[in-house]
Amino acid sequence: MKIGRLGVWAQVDCLTASAEAEFGRDVEQWGYSALWTPEAMGRDVLVNSAWLLANTGKLVIASGIANIFARDAMAMAAARVQLNEQSGGRFLLGMGISHASIVSAIRGHIYEKPVTTMRTYVEAMAHAQYSSPRPSNSTLTVIAALGPKMLALARIVADGAHPYNTTVTQTAEARAVLGPNKLLCVEQKVLLETNAARAREVARAYLRPYLRLSNYVNSWRRAGFDDGDFADNGSNRLVGTLVAWGDEDALVGRIREHWQGRGSHLHSSAACGSEQIDVRWTQYRLDPAPCAART
Secondary structure, eight states: OOOOSEEEEOOOTTSOHHHHHHHHHHHHHHTOSEEEEOOSSSSOHHHHHHHHHHTOSSOEEEESOEEGGGSOHHHHHHHHHHHHHHHTSOEEEEEEOOOHIIIIIITOOOOOOHHHHHHHHHHHHHTOOOOSOOOSSOOEEEEOOOSHHHHHHHHHHSSEEOOOSOOHHHHHHHHHHHOTTSEEEEEEEEEEOOOHHHHHHHHHHHHGGGGGOHHHHHHHHHTTOOHHHHGGGOOHHHHHHHEEEESHHHHHHHHHHHHHTTOSEEEEEEOOSSOOHHHHHHHOOOOHHHHHHTO
């Protein structure tokens, strides 16, 4: 599997199946190497990945992320193999521990030590039985990792890590933990807006739900932010670090910074307020060719 250097992370739950298929084809036509989609309270990300794979021809489809509490290890392992066998090796499994508020309050599971839980789950996947045809090539798995302990686990038991809502500095730190040969698939929010007041307004609206999740807040604390940065829907410093806004040169510049931090694959996520996904990506798409040419 060739994942390339630049992909798209997109929340697609707001789209109908036909609109989502069209969006996937657009992402492929624009020249991106991968499309990442999440899993929360909407579509099952693995079922949805099958739909996107069936409606594209060469695009890598990645789960960003598949919640390990949404299915047992045997089901996750089977989906990884089956989707790759059916698509000619175009599925990248990103999986994660999710958040206590989602796992416990909404899904009804017990949220315990994240690293221990993930290690046990990966071990169960490795021993899962699967009697159907397998893909000709090996499959790839990355683990959602924010802190050094989960990154260290990803280095040992997976093909790399998928940090989300992290900074350029954290990209370099993650590479130091993972070593030189693992995938480091980093998400970066982008917003084509040069008006500072408007950009910060949109970025704050987009980041507001994440400020209520302790996993992210703890990660930002490790990055040097404090309580003052989390008040009033986020300080200008926090918002400007997590959401790249400005003209095209500013956005490309942020992408380059992650690459210079040795991120192996960067997927841009369009920050928005209440706009639908097709509207916001029509407003702006980061052209892979010019972006790569400036590195």
